[in-house]
Amino acid sequence: MKKRRLIFLTNDDGYAAKGFAAAIELVREFGDVVAVAPATPQSGRSQAITMYEPIFLELKHSEPGLEVYSFSGTPVDCVKFAFDHLLADRKVDLVVSGINHGSNSAINVLYSGTMGAAIEGSFYGCPAVGLSPTDHNPDADFEAAKEYARTIISSVLESPDDSGRPLCLNVNVPNIEREQIRGVRVCRQCRGIWREEFYRHEDPRGKPYFWLTGSYTNYEPEATDTDEWALQNGYVAVVPVQIDMTSYPQMSYLERILK
Amino acid sequence: MKKRRLIFLTNDDGYAAKGFAAAIELVREFGDVVAVAPATPQSGRSQAITMYEPIFLELKHSEPGLEVYSFSGTPVDCVKFAFDHLLADRKVDLVVSGINHGSNSAINVLYSGTMGAAIEGSFYGCPAVGLSPTDHNPDADFEAAKEYARTIISSVLESPDDSGRPLCLNVNVPNIEREQIRGVRVCRQCRGIWREEFYRHEDPRGKPYFWLTGSYTNYEPEATDTDEWALQNGYVAVVPVQIDMTSYPQMSYLERILK
Numbered sequence: 001m002k003k004r005r006l007i008f009l010t011n012d013d014g015y016a017a018k019g020f021a022a023a024i025e026l027v028r029e030f031g032d033v034v035a036v037a038p039a040t041p042q043s044g045r046s047q048a049i050t051m052y053e054p055i056f057l058e059l060k061h062s063e064p065g066l067e068v069y070s071f072s073g074t075p076v077d078c079v080k081f082a083f084d085h086l087l088a089d090r091k092v093d094l095v096v097s098g099i100n101h102g103s104n105s106a107i108n109v110l111y112s113g114t115m116g117a118a119i120e121g122s123f124y125g126c127p128a129v130g131l132s133p134t135d136h137n138p139d140a141d142f143e144a145a146k147e148y149a150r151t152i153i154s155s156v157l158e159s160p161d162d163s164g165r166p167l168c169l170n171v172n173v174p175n176i177e178r179e180q181i182r183g184v185r186v187c188r189q190c191r192g193i194w195r196e197e198f199y200r201h202e203d204p205r206g207k208p209y210f211w212l213t214g215s216y217t218n219y220e221p222e223a224t225d226t227d228e229w230a231l232q233n234g235y236v237a238v239v240p241v242q243i244d245m246t247s248y249p250q251m252s253y254l255e256r257i258l259k
Numbered sequence: 260m261k262k263r264r265l266i267f268l269t270n271d272d273g274y275a276a277k278g279f280a281a282a283i284e285l286v287r288e289f290g291d292v293v294a295v296a297p298a299t300p301q302s303g304r305s306q307a308i309t310m311y312e313p314i315f316l317e318l319k320h321s322e323p324g325l326e327v328y329s330f331s332g333t334p335v336d337c338v339k340f341a342f343d344h345l346l347a348d349r350k351v352d353l354v355v356s357g358i359n360h361g362s363n364s365a366i367n368v369l370y371s372g373t374m375g376a377a378i379e380g381s382f383y384g385c386p387a388v389g390l391s392p393t394d395h396n397p398d399a400d401f402e403a404a405k406e407y408a409r410t411i412i413s414s415v416l417e418s419p420d421d422s423g424r425p426l427c428l429n430v431n432v433p434n435i436e437r438e439q440i441r442g443v444r445v446c447r448q449c450r451g452i453w454r455e456e457f458y459r460h461e462d463p464r465g466k467p468y469f470w471l472t473g474s475y476t477n478y479e480p481e482a483t484d485t486d487e488w489a490l491q492n493g494y495v496a497v498v499p500v501q502i503d504m505t506s507y508p509q510m511s512y513l514e515r516i517l518k
Contacts, residue, residue, distance in 0.1 A: 043311070044309070045307045046304075046305035047369045048304045049370055049471060051302055051471065054462070055471070056467075073471075080457075080473075084473075085469070110504070111306050123452045156516065165508065186514045189504055191503075195343055196339045196340075197344075198340055198344045201313070203313070208315075209315050209316075210314045212308060212339065214343075238513060240513055242506035243369060245498075245500045245501060245504075246447040248447070249422065250422065250426065250501075251445050254445040254499055257414040257417075257418040258445060258497065
């Protein structure tokens with residue numbers, strides 16, 4: 001009998017999020033599932049790790065083929081804990097992070113806890129997939145995301161990348177009717193940034209506080225090979241992610257001025 | 260009279276850290292300084308932003324040419340708040356993040372709050388420099404870091420990069436006697452990862468908890484063009500940082516399997 005696959009699942013919205021339940025349903029189709037997800041919402045946590053606090057683990061659910069834990073740290077803490085402790089003597093075949101409530105396209109890959117976890121997962125020698133529909137609604141419909149994710153995950157498991165590079169996919173799904181989605185596009189990360197506004201209010205004792213909000217500026221709205229373009233034109237955007245942040249073109253400038 | 264430069268300063272160890280005081284001394288040599296730093300230590304906070312909590316600002320110190328604020332968010336929150344609110348109508352000439360207590364070379368650039376802030380700062384159109392000696396000691400000696408940072412900052416201000424790319428430097432200084440430092444090397448980010456151990460203990464009420472610790476594995480100890488090699492061989496390592504995380508070499512594989 002063929003050994004069942006082992007899938008590790010996490011997210012950044014916390015174990016109680018609707019998207020996490022949808023992800024559990026989806027990934028169980030591919031094998032046994034161990035899930036370790038944050039105890040509380042951790043959106044925007046990026047690749048953060050918890051260095052100065054203890055982290056508490058709770059088993060939330062257990063049945064044959066499925067274990068769900070909450071962990072009081074960041075998404076990346078969940079991945080590290082799973083691979084370096086909980087599952088240290090087992091072979092994991094796939095990491096899935098999500099299904100997120102909201103887009104992680106373009107520069108959001110830097111801030112996203114969902115993608116932080118997916119990136120971290122890819123360091124452990126199995127493919128990792130972050131799943132994010134662009135719908136932020138807590139009650140979002142995840143059916144289209146599940147359907148496309150199912151195809152993408154199947155393809156990755158059946159035809160592994162043999163390049164020796166860690167495989168990490170940033171998959172974003174447009175918030176439109178499933179029938180209107182035009183297919184999947186492999187894209188590059190769009191250039192652009194967030195500009196923030198800080199709402200200023202006062203607490204009940206008169207102490208001022210600020211609350212971050214903002215809007216995204218696309219630096220290259222004309223380019224048709226970006227994840228932003230794909231989403232705006234009705235495609236599921238798939239960006240392969242790597243972590244070498246060296247700016248090679250700037251090295252000669254620096255060598256010149258730092259001589 | 261020439262207008263004085265405006266320097267924005269932040270860090271991830273918090274406004275009260277010794278390295279921050281050293282950074283203030285250093286950057287005042289270059290112009291007027293506005294500093295917004297986390298209220299509490301935020302090491303390992305990566306590019307995290309605070310989405311679900313209010314953030315409190317406190318003016319900690321003010322004198323001609325220097326204002327120091329604490330902000331109860333992450334390092335990136337501090338940068339966003341400075342550029343999009345506090346200094347929104349002023350031109351900032353330079354961002355400095357640090358001086359950190361501990362190395363941010365190699366893959367640490369992903370987890371580092373110091374570098375998260377420097378990267379964020381570079382999005383606002385001025386050069387950004389993250390400064391990290393490899394000494395984690397809270398009472399570390401920052402003299403060598405200051406000396407080399409002074410030279411690097413002067414060079415960047417005097418000979419700006421005209422490529423149109425944001426300039427963000429990850430500067431790491433080896434923990435050796437200043438006289439033994441062999442100079443500055445422009446490097447690429449070394450490949451390698453952290454493997455963690457989770458210390459397990461119990462709280463006073465018997466509830467188990469975990470605490471993250473780990474060790475770094477260098478995937479390419481032989482390569483002589485990496486930041487790790489430079490540090491281990493007595494050089495100050497300077498890596499220019501960019502944020503396109505697209506894995507271009509994997510796009511054709513994905514296009515093939517996702518057809």
